[in-house]
Amino acid sequence: MAASAYVPGLASRTSDILDTPRHSAALRITHWINTLSFFALLVSGFAILLAHPRFYWGEAGGMGTPSILDLPLPFMKGGPSGWGRNLHFLSAWVCILNGLLYALSGILSQHFRKQLLPGKADLTWGSISREVSNHLRFKRPGVETSFAYNPLQRLTYLVVIFVLFPLVIWTGFAMSPAIVSVFPALVTVLGGQESARTVHFFVADFLVLFLVVHIIMVCLAGFKSRVRTMITGQITARKDRT
Amino acid sequence: MSKVSSRRKLITTGLATAAGASGLAVAARLADRYGLIPPDHGGIYGVGQTLTYASQRILTSHHSMAREFNRGDISKVCPVNGDPPEDETYQRLLAGGFTDWRLKVEGLVARPSSFSLDDLKRFPSRSHITHQACEEGWSFIAECTGVPLSYVLNLVGVLPQAKYVFFFSFGPKQKWGSLDMSDAWHPQTLLAYGMNGQELSTPHGAPVRVRVPRQLGFKSIKYLSRIIVTDTVKNFGKGLGSSSPEHGFSWYGGI
Numbered sequence: 411m412a413a414s415a416y417v418p419g420l421a422s423r424t425s426d427i428l429d430t431p432r433h434s435a436a437l438r439i440t441h442w443i444n445t446l447s448f449f450a451l452l453v454s455g456f457a458i459l460l461a462h463p464r465f466y467w468g469e470a471g472g473m474g475t476p477s478i479l480d481l482p483l484p485f486m487k488g489g490p491s492g493w494g495r496n497l498h499f500l501s502a503w504v505c506i507l508n509g510l511l512y513a514l515s516g517i518l519s520q521h522f523r524k525q526l527l528p529g530k531a532d533l534t535w536g537s538i539s540r541e542v543s544n545h546l547r548f549k550r551p552g553v554e555t556s557f558a559y560n561p562l563q564r565l566t567y568l569v570v571i572f573v574l575f576p577l578v579i580w581t582g583f584a585m586s587p588a589i590v591s592v593f594p595a596l597v598t599v600l601g602g603q604e605s606a607r608t609v610h611f612f613v614a615d616f617l618v619l620f621l622v623v624h625i626i627m628v629c630l631a632g633f634k635s636r637v638r639t640m641i642t643g644q645i646t647a648r649k650d651r652t
Numbered sequence: 653m654s655k656v657s658s659r660r661k662l663i664t665t666g667l668a669t670a671a672g673a674s675g676l677a678v679a680a681r682l683a684d685r686y687g688l689i690p691p692d693h694g695g696i697y698g699v700g701q702t703l704t705y706a707s708q709r710i711l712t713s714h715h716s717m718a719r720e721f722n723r724g725d726i727s728k729v730c731p732v733n734g735d736p737p738e739d740e741t742y743q744r745l746l747a748g749g750f751t752d753w754r755l756k757v758e759g760l761v762a763r764p765s766s767f768s769l770d771d772l773k774r775f776p777s778r779s780h781i782t783h784q785a786c787e788e789g790w791s792f793i794a795e796c797t798g799v800p801l802s803y804v805l806n807l808v809g810v811l812p813q814a815k816y817v818f819f820f821s822f823g824p825k826q827k828w829g830s831l832d833m834s835d836a837w838h839p840q841t842l843l844a845y846g847m848n849g850q851e852l853s854t855p856h857g858a859p860v861r862v863r864v865p866r867q868l869g870f871k872s873i874k875y876l877s878r879i880i881v882t883d884t885v886k887n888f889g890k891g892l893g894s895s896s897p898e899h900g901f902s903w904y905g906g907i
Binding site: 458459461462464466469470471472473474475487488491492493495496497499500501502503585586587588589590591592594597598603604607 | 696697699700701703704708711712713716717718719721725727728729731733783785786787788789790791792793865866867868899900901902905906907
């Protein structure tokens with residue numbers, strides 16, 4: 411299998427790197443399950459939003475009370491929020507259970523520590539600003555990025571995995587009257603149930619922003635080869651480039 | 653891969669599958685026995701409903717209370733959804749100030765009864781200031797006053813085999829729904845006739861509505877006319893436990 415990969419300049423390193431898959435099986439499977447569940451959560455979340463595309467801060471809010479954000483969307487009462495909620499809660503279960511599996515395998519395989527935690531040298535302003543400027547100039551990721559994440563990627567993934575996803579799950583739970591009857595602090599520290607709903611919406615927006623950038627970066631790096639790597643685990647040389 | 657290791661793998665996979673399948677079967681039987689399966693457990697969405705209902709039933713107890721607030725937290729505006737029943741009987745009772753209104757409580761009870769509004773008001777009352785959220789996303793905080801459902805259930809003598817309490821409102825397009833015994837006996841579950849220090853207004857479900865603060869607003873059935881205690885959901889509508897699943901919503905509203 412290593413024979414299918416040929417990366418000039420890296421040949422001496424690749425022979426041993428390529429024998430181990432770029433992404434472990436657990437990571438690949440959980441990645442695609444997460445893709446499916448996230449897409450379902452997005453569509454169904456939007457369907458639920460259409461019932462009341464208005465946001466408040468604090469414990470309570472509704473028509474006749476001041477809002478903090480009015481989205482330019484129609485109010486579709488009795489519309490798609492029925493199936494939206496069914497799909498949302500089903501895919502939330504898939505997302506959470508799959509996420510737990512991912513986190514467990516990431517800890518056991520030391521994926522988080524080895525591949526995602528940036529080295530001390532990478533955390534200097536110089537190295538981060540260089541990465542940021544490369545990204546802003548849409549510089550095509552170099553061959554070396556097939557083998558390791560750059561510091562900006564590492565930090566982004568860590569924020570998505572350990573900040574945004576936990577936050578979106580937490581704010582989801584904070585909207586449940588049954589769950590907060592057991593753990594009231596889940597909602598009180600957020601400032602109230604409507605605050606939890608608002609934070610849930612904004613965190614979801616950041617996740618969508620991540621998704622858009624993620625897909626753009628995959629396209630820039632070579633959509634076919636990167637998707638293939640995420641499916642098979644193997645790195646294939648990008649002959650079109652070299 | 654060598655033959656031995658592939659055979660070993662096959663055996664391990666087979667054993668794991670068998671263990672998984674029998675584990676699921678045992679789990680399903682246990683879940684059913686401990687009342688962890690909601691009436692709308694069918695279909696692909698039923699998987700999500702069952703996981704949510706079962707885990708929240710395990711998590712919550714008789715002692716986990718919906719948060720209660722102070723007078724100062726009461727919302728100035730308490731929006732409503734839906735219109736009062738156009739049903740002739742309801743309109744007649746409304747015009748008469750509900751003096752002729754009776755709440756029938758029947759089914760698996762030792763003493764089927766019928767209560768007037770004054771009867772209910774004579775019973776020990778409880779008030780709580782709780783948050784009520786609509787599934788649509790908006791919410792309000794209000795004080796509800798009423799008689800605990802548990803008091804009425806004790807009065808009529810619920811039989812031990814009871815599993816659900818069904819609530820019906822007025823009219824041909826009536827909403828109806830049910831609670832499991834856990835929420836039916838819960839101390840915060842009220843048959844509410846007062847709101848924010850006044851009689852329950854018509855838009856909010858006069859003369860009496862259920863208030864179940866550990867679930868979303870749609871579980872708090874308005875315009876009550878009848879309560880039936882049962883051990884099965886089969887005989888009502890499509891057998892999904894309430895009218896909401898027939899419109900694509902879940903039976904359980906603890907989310």
